[in-house]
Amino acid sequence: MESLRAFLALWLCSSLCVTPFASAQSAAAARATAAKAGYRSTQLHGDARILHALNRFTFGPRPGDLEAARAMGLEKWFDQQLHPASLDETALDARLAQFPAMQWGIPTLIYRYPSNAMIRMAMNGRAPIPQNSVLQAIYENQIYRIRARQQNRAIGQRKFQRLSSGAPVMTNSEASGLSVAAPMDQSTSPGADMADPGQMDMMAGDEEQAEPVDASFISDILTLPPQQRVARLVAIREPQFDAVIKALRPPQRAALVAGLNPGQKEIVGALENPEGMVTQELISERLLRDIYSNAQLQQVMADFWLNHFNIYLHKDEQMPYYLVSYERDTIEPYALGKFEDLLEAVAHSPAMMLYLDNASSVGPDSLAAERFKHAAWRRRAHQRQDPPGINENYGRELMELHTVGVNSGYTQADVIQVARILTGWTVDRPQLGGGFIFNPARHEPGTKKVMGVKFKQNGEMEGEQLLHLLATRPATAHFICSELAVRFVSDNPPQALVDRMARAYLASGGNISAVLKTLFDSPEFWSTSDYQNKVKTPIEYVASAVRASNADVEDYMPLANALRVMGMPVYGCIPPNGYDWDSSAWVNTGALVDRMNFAVALAAGRLPGIKVNWTPETEVANLASGPAPDPATEEARLERMLLPGGASISTRSAALSQFEAQNARESAAVRPISAVRRFNGRLAPRQLERQDQLLAGLLIGSPEFQRR
Amino acid sequence: MQLTRRFLLHKGALAIAGTAAIPTFLVRSVLAESAASPDRRLVVIFQRGAADGLNIVVPYREKNYYAMRPSIAIPQNRVLDLDGFFGLNPSLSSFKPLYQQGQLAIVHAVGSPNMSRSHFDAQDYMESGTPGVKSTQDGWLNRALQAEDACEACSGARNRQMYTAFRALALGPQIPLTLAGRVPAIAIGNVNAFTVAGRGATLSPAARAFEAMYADSGDRIFHAAGDETFDAVKMLRAADPGKYQPAPGANYPNTEFGNSMRQIAQLLKANLGVQVAFTDVTGWDTHQNQGGVDGQLSGRLRDFSQSIAAFWRDLGDSAENVTLVTMSEFGRTARENGTGGTDHGHANAMFVLGGNVKGGKVYGRWPGLDNDQLNQGRDLALTTDYRQVLGELVTQTLGASNLNLVFPGAELAPNRFLQIV
Incomplete structure (x- = not known):
């Protein structure tokens, strides 16, 4: 075995070193050369x-x-x-057309595909149930489920005993042996209302008194043409609707939405779970842009700012809806523009005002607080609530995380002053998806002073003035440029580079494109010592794997699950810090297991709704007439595709040796011929494909593919 | 991740433990012999969502308790009396024998001194162990292990050679803040799925290829990570935790939390070198219809207590070296709200279970529930900082003596410990 490996390594080296890719040797090789030549950096x-x-x-x-x-x-x-406006995005737009609701205004979205909070309002008579038959069905189905859940909680005790005496259930991930296939929505984070959706859903499902659904009932629905099929599903009311959905086997599940246009698919999704459908589309759309947009730098920067101005998806039930607008209207348009415009947009987004609680911040001497105190006299003791007051959450993070950065010289007193300035910046009726408003009644009167700068009483303008002050501080320039350098250059970027970028920031009025151009023009960026030296974060790993594979993604949920398992769920970072850009956060034992399993599953086409093809049709056709392609040739072809910078010799030989070992074992059972020789014999197309899948999986799971 | 001396030493230990050919009893004796003191283990459970301590450990002699909670209070004749003043929620009946046998202790009116009523802030603060300080990047439990490493005088120093990839274990998809930090931790969502490319009796060809690929890689960080990964995968395979099925009478509820506790027991019994383990349990945010003797909260409590009691029974004799502690980010309002639930409050109750625990007692000073005794007029007031409890536990179970490292700024003094252990 060892000698075979050595032979292959030698052979590969001699054959590949004359290919055009010889110039793009691995980072290690480049660094070794540099070291030998005595350069500090080339x-x-x-x-x-x-x-x-x-x-x-x-x-x-x-x-x-x-x-x-x-x-x-x-x-x-x-x-x-x-300047991405000039790029052709026809293919991207065609894919985005899958999610028409993602283009809607938020009040429309939350009205048509309601959040659970909206449903509860409808149940309490505080919001109307729409007259339109489709929307009515969406509301009534969800009302039914919430009622069933409440009932089940009441009889939870009896239920629980039955559950706990049963045999252990196998989770999805156990059944498939693949951790990436785990169910999506089991966040361990605090839910807005009742956490532990998994268990509650199971109970709700179990308790339904639906009539049994017979096979002909389902097949009747499935054979209907699209329009009538949707109409039929709208007409079926709970508990039968959920019974039908539950009775579907996976191929039937696909048949249920086959031929439906995107809008019809959304309706079917909303009949089942409107908030869940919106959440899935939100996440899918983000991944879709990262993978398929030609304006890649735009998407890399959108991703960067979504993380810099992090918001957690499950902060409350409105958040999935507000995030649709946050990404689309707040972040994307300014991703390569001026930082101040972006900061302004974020400060005026309902999503950020809610996430960091500024929406509930009330000046203690404001009109609203006076009214509250007056009203409180008339309340009985047990109805008394905390008097409203200042919430410092956003004020603090605005400075610590969004602009000047911690240790930039501000004090706790400054934080309070910033929070006072921002009182009144709130959201109009969030449960209905309302927009940002400035509420003067909540605004704290009086002069404020932040880091030595005076702010005269001037309502909303105080905040505008504050944002301008923060966006133009040198500390902000350094803080932002340092974060950019860690994202684009290395975990410990050269100070000279960060300083140069910060100067470009200040000279250009905070223009992000100008900062990135400075980065691009800096010799530090092109240093061989940083080549292939950044560890990919999970999103970078998953997106790059899908891109390198030329995979066709129809269902993004397997990717979202993989990201969750790898510890980087989309919009799933709870604290406002966002995810780390440096390697230490992402290299650990469990993580590597998940990455390898993802690589193997993706390459083998085992992620449902994601198609890959490793074997060109011509190769398959040639199998009928000639010998199967040599394994080393296949490896070289896949390596060019997946690791255009070249794989290390150890990766190559490990990939090939397993390939040989596998064949030796398989062929041993048939006829005892040499493993290498065997490939001159005939090979079934399926065998060739499987070998290519294995090779591709190993290359995507290799150490080289973990870096960028 | 670094190639440290500890890493190399741990490789040495794995060479023994990872060899399937050596009988388990021999591996076990090698591990046991090297330990200067009995292998103490700490299991930490986080109740995410803010559990309602007043309906969990009920102050049933407080008149105002019943006045403030007309529809959800646990009646005096239904509580499981503990000491004539406090009583357990009847759904915690499986805790009662543990309390009576003196293994289960309770601390009441305990929690984080920070006044935040935000779930995520308060969870962060509790997990980082630095209430009020947002910039802390690591968790108290990781720092407790760091403190143990730094303590040359204590028994941890000799134990260090035996640290495995399973030393700091989280049951769940990722490493929680509690365990995040310099000491390597491992997150396992599902013991059965912790394997590379298939689950056969031996490593699959793809897994072997990956192993060789990472072993031969010149990439220092991934070479080390690959080694650790395959060590852990093989160690787990060799230990075959599947053969450690729950002991008779250890009836785990078939819930997410029950499964987590069952798997922690499996990994502890399989002798993989787990020193600290963490898992969480959700569903405590009972703003609406939380119920009284029956209902929502009571269902959560049954899952919670039956899982823990099953875990305890499952461990059998080895339970004597295990200490388990529970916490939740804050308590809930003393008064019920207009929708049959409770809102975000302040102080709470913690459970401490262990072979060395002086149980059968409710610890902590009780602040009372009269209106003028409430925190901000609405919550159970706090009389014990949760770090006093955890500080005592890490000192006693992990030998982490430098409490300033574990809980910076808390100024914990051993003479103020509650003497629970």
């Missing part, structure tokens, strides 16, 4: 330079990206990325 050149740019400014190269950028010239490629 500059990347040739294809390595292009790959470095693709790895840092995109979610990973797709097959063909290297060649395209080479043909265009790297300067021009980067310029296009900085």
